[in-house]
Amino acid sequence: MLFNSIEYLLFFPTVFIIYWYALKKNFYLQNVFLLSASYFFYGMWDWRFLSLIFLSSLIDYSVGSQIPQASQLKKKILLCISLIANLGMLAIFKYFNFFIENFILLFDQIGLSTNLKVLHLILPVGISFYTFQTLSYTIDVYNGRIEPSKSWISFFTFVSFFPQLVAGPIERAKDLLPQFNKRRIFLRSEGISGLRQILYGLFKKVVIADSCAPIVNEVFANVDDASSLNLITAAFLFAIQIYCDFSGYTDIAIGSAKLLGIKLKKNFNFPYFSRDIAEFWRRWHISLSSWFKDYIYIPLGGSRGSKARTLMNVFVIFIISGFWHGANWTFIVWGGIHASLYIPVFIAGTNRKHIANIAKNELSVLDLINMLFTFLMVCIAWVFFRAENLTQAIYYLQSIFTNWSNQGIIHDPSIYLPVIVFIIWEWTQRNKSFGLDIGKLNITIRWLFYLFLIIAIVYSSGENQEFIYFQF
Amino acid sequence: MVELNHFIKKSLAFVLFLALFGIACHVLNQILFNKYNYVPHLSTEILIMGDSHARGGIIEKIIPNSENIGHASEPITISYFKLKDILSNQNAVNQVILSFSPYNISSTTDYYFTDKRWANEMLERLTPITTSRELLHLKPNPKFLLDVQVKNKFIPNFCYLTNVFRKHKLLPYMSEQSIDARFKNIQELRLKAYSPNQLPKSRLRKISSKKLQNITNVHFHYDTTQIFSHTSTKYLGEIIKLTKEHNIKLLLVSMPMHSDYVQKIPEKLDKIFNANVKRFLKHKHVDYLNLTTSIEDDRYFRNHDHINGFGALIATDSILTHLNLN
Numbered sequence: 037m038l039f040n041s042i043e044y045l046l047f048f049p050t051v052f053i054i055y056w057y058a059l060k061k062n063f064y065l066q067n068v069f070l071l072s073a074s075y076f077f078y079g080m081w082d083w084r085f086l087s088l089i090f091l092s093s094l095i096d097y098s099v100g101s102q103i104p105q106a107s108q109l110k111k112k113i114l115l116c117i118s119l120i121a122n123l124g125m126l127a128i129f130k131y132f133n134f135f136i137e138n139f140i141l142l143f144d145q146i147g148l149s150t151n152l153k154v155l156h157l158i159l160p161v162g163i164s165f166y167t168f169q170t171l172s173y174t175i176d177v178y179n180g181r182i183e184p185s186k187s188w189i190s191f192f193t194f195v196s197f198f199p200q201l202v203a204g205p206i207e208r209a210k211d212l213l214p215q216f217n218k219r220r221i222f223l224r225s226e227g228i229s230g231l232r233q234i235l236y237g238l239f240k241k242v243v244i245a246d247s248c249a250p251i252v253n254e255v256f257a258n259v260d261d262a263s264s265l266n267l268i269t270a271a272f273l274f275a276i277q278i279y280c281d282f283s284g285y286t287d288i289a290i291g292s293a294k295l296l297g298i299k300l301k302k303n304f305n306f307p308y309f310s311r312d313i314a315e316f317w318r319r320w321h322i323s324l325s326s327w328f329k330d331y332i333y334i335p336l337g338g339s340r341g342s343k344a345r346t347l348m349n350v351f352v353i354f355i356i357s358g359f360w361h362g363a364n365w366t367f368i369v370w371g372g373i374h375a376s377l378y379i380p381v382f383i384a385g386t387n388r389k390h391i392a393n394i395a396k397n398e399l400s401v402l403d404l405i406n407m408l409f410t411f412l413m414v415c416i417a418w419v420f421f422r423a424e425n426l427t428q429a430i431y432y433l434q435s436i437f438t439n440w441s442n443q444g445i446i447h448d449p450s451i452y453l454p455v456i457v458f459i460i461w462e463w464t465q466r467n468k469s470f471g472l473d474i475g476k477l478n479i480t481i482r483w484l485f486y487l488f489l490i491i492a493i494v495y496s497s498g499e500n501q502e503f504i505y506f507q508f
Numbered sequence: 509m510v511e512l513n514h515f516i517k518k519s520l521a522f523v524l525f526l527a528l529f530g531i532a533c534h535v536l537n538q539i540l541f542n543k544y545n546y547v548p549h550l551s552t553e554i555l556i557m558g559d560s561h562a563r564g565g566i567i568e569k570i571i572p573n574s575e576n577i578g579h580a581s582e583p584i585t586i587s588y589f590k591l592k593d594i595l596s597n598q599n600a601v602n603q604v605i606l607s608f609s610p611y612n613i614s615s616t617t618d619y620y621f622t623d624k625r626w627a628n629e630m631l632e633r634l635t636p637i638t639t640s641r642e643l644l645h646l647k648p649n650p651k652f653l654l655d656v657q658v659k660n661k662f663i664p665n666f667c668y669l670t671n672v673f674r675k676h677k678l679l680p681y682m683s684e685q686s687i688d689a690r691f692k693n694i695q696e697l698r699l700k701a702y703s704p705n706q707l708p709k710s711r712l713r714k715i716s717s718k719k720l721q722n723i724t725n726v727h728f729h730y731d732t733t734q735i736f737s738h739t740s741t742k743y744l745g746e747i748i749k750l751t752k753e754h755n756i757k758l759l760l761v762s763m764p765m766h767s768d769y770v771q772k773i774p775e776k777l778d779k780i781f782n783a784n785v786k787r788f789l790k791h792k793h794v795d796y797l798n799l800t801t802s803i804e805d806d807r808y809f810r811n812h813d814h815i816n817g818f819g820a821l822i823a824t825d826s827i828l829t830h831l832n833l834n
Binding site: 042056060222223224227228231483486487490491494495497 | 509511512514515518519522525526529651654655658659662663664666
């Protein structure tokens with residue numbers, strides 16, 4: 037079920053009414069209901085893959101409850117079971133074919149023939165998100181950071197909570213699990229804020245991202261016919277598309293959770309207004325960056341070792357981050373580009389430079405120049421992220437310099453005005469918690485604003501486009 | 509509980525506000541659909557209708573007192589409702605030219621109101637000129653129908669709103685430019701069109717056979733269980749009935765196609781098509797002109813099933829000759 041579908045428009049209010057009116061006195065029953073609703077939500081896509089979520093939840097719940105009493109050796113074995121099970125699922129469904137294809141290619145190049153065959157597997161939606169979420173629970177229990185969950189219903193609900201099940205934010209057990217273990221209280225301010233966030237998320241997805249998609253798709257599919265201007269525009273529009281698509285999803289997820297009395301973590305903080313790549317990564321897909329930091333970067337030694345070791349750790353994190361997105365060299369190179377942009381900042385020791393500026397809300401001309409430069413670099417990296425393969429990505433970037441004389445692809449120019457207005461609006465909202473945090477405005481203006489957004493959403497709606505991050 | 513009830517009340521108030529806005533828009537849009545509808549010029553006697561073959565292949569500048577209101581991918585069903593809507597207003601139309609080829613009655617056209625690929629656009633084209641009951645007769649996909657109805661009726665219909673400010677109203681969603689815009693000096697171009705050696709090289713060679721296969725697959729093999737469309741045939745019958753009622757002559761024209769494309773037309777569909785033509789010709793006001801294989805040279809084609817501007821000049825001249833308007 038997609039957030040931008042009529043099904044969700046019917047599903048969510050039904051869940052809301054039952055959850056708050058019929059079950060509000062018993063949080064245990066609310067959890068049972070949320071779990072059922074979440075499984076129904078996921079099952080609407082493909083019920084067969086519910087077994088994977090169930091299995092992942094079951095393994096981590098069992099492992100988690102045994103760890104505190106276990107000996108040191110048994111603890112390690114239990115942790116390994118969880119790691120093997122979760123990463124194994126990821127390896128089979130997401131990465132198996134990638135490794136097989138590359139082995140075949142390697143063997144071919146050294147003149148050996150192989151009998152290896154790729155499998156025709158469907159990638160289960162959201163597998164990278166929920167496996168990381170359950171893994172973090174087991175690791176935290178293993179490290180003694182949290183107590184194991186006493187209720188399997190709470191734990192299973194934590195893993196499969198439908199607003200964030202398929203594309204995050206990747207929640208930590210210490211933040212989300214306790215919320216399922218106590219009575220939720222409905223706060224009107226949170227409810228209204230949640231509705232606003234859902235509306236803004238839908239606007240970003242349906243009006244901006246889905247309108248950019250046809251132009252981006254056409255140009256990436258016809259690089260030969262495209263002019264340099266087409267190629268530059270499409271790269272820019274893809275940057276806007278992926279941001280609006282993913283942050284739009286996150287807004288709807290956070291907003292939906294707020295309406296159910298659950299607080300999810302912030303995943304985006306106006307990332308394209310970052311002054312350097314380090315700041316970008318503090319603002320983009322925050323839940324994933326912090327996951328990698330806590331569960332890979334710090335266990336690898338973080339910045340405690342030698343400079344070389346630290347740089348290696350940084351590099352590894354970015355490569356893994358790229359690989360997490362998909363089984364394709366393009367994602368690995370995308371991660372590599374970000375690493376190569378981050379490492380100089382890190383070496384110069386300026387990776388935390390702008391934190392104070394953000395807090396003080398200070399902005400200079402140099403900051404603006406830095407923002408534009410960072411955005412440009414991010415756009416270049418996005419070309420690798422969007423391309424089918426490395427050859428296409430390199431050819432795309434080369435063609436920007438060689439296709440000036442091409443007549444180019446003519447497309448509907450009506451998308452540019454909404455995109456420009458959207459960027460200006462985001463700029464004015466950059467210090468707010470999300471793009472439509474307009475609670476302080478007069479009620480008439482607010483309602484007219486909502487009406488405008490609803491008209492824009494209805495006007496732009498058509499085919500329900502899937503969210504890009506579902507594929508990860 | 510107090511907070512929740514307060515929230516629900518406020519949300520319901522907003523929903524009520526939205527509903528009132530939607531109703532107001534619905535009333536306004538209905539006025540727009542009825543009052544600011546497309547009306548041909550009072551001097552227009554000949555209406556050129558059909559899909560891209562008519563839109564891009566028949567030049568209204570050459571045919572006196574004509575208007576080309578064809579539209580890419582337009583199924584016969586939509587042509588019928590367009591014509592019905594136009595004839596319900598004052599007009600001087602006495603001749604309709606409708607492009608008509610086997611593809612127009614192929615089973616693919618049955619999917620125009622149900623399939624993700626076309627339904628949204630086709631239902632959008634129909635909404636202002638049909639009643640909800642007429643739309644339901646086409647058995648559209650309910651999800652697309654709901655989406656299009658909300659979009660076209662319950663929020664301001666910007667596309668139609670522009671008609672209020674235009675002297676000559678446009679049919680909604682007819683953004684495609686008529687081929688006429690490209691014909692500034694017809695005599696000069698006509699001379700060129702009749703001297704094939706002066707024409708630029710054909711682009712057809714660049715169009716791979718794979719593309720031809722793809723297009724014929726969509727045109728003729730989209731539905732493997734059925735070859736032709738009962739609905740399209742039925743609505744063609746309705747067009748014949750409507751033109752008879754209004755004393756209007758109807759010329760069905762099979763526009764030129766490339767021989768490679770013609771070979772791919774399934775024999776069974778071709779037979780049904782010819783049988784239908786025979787049946788329609790029994791009506792005195794119906795005439796048929798077959799230009800399918802009238803042009804052979806690749807240089808007159810823009811792709812396998814569409815002629816280019818020079819091809820259009822020749823095809824339009826043939827229609828003129830047929831109508832004795834030369």
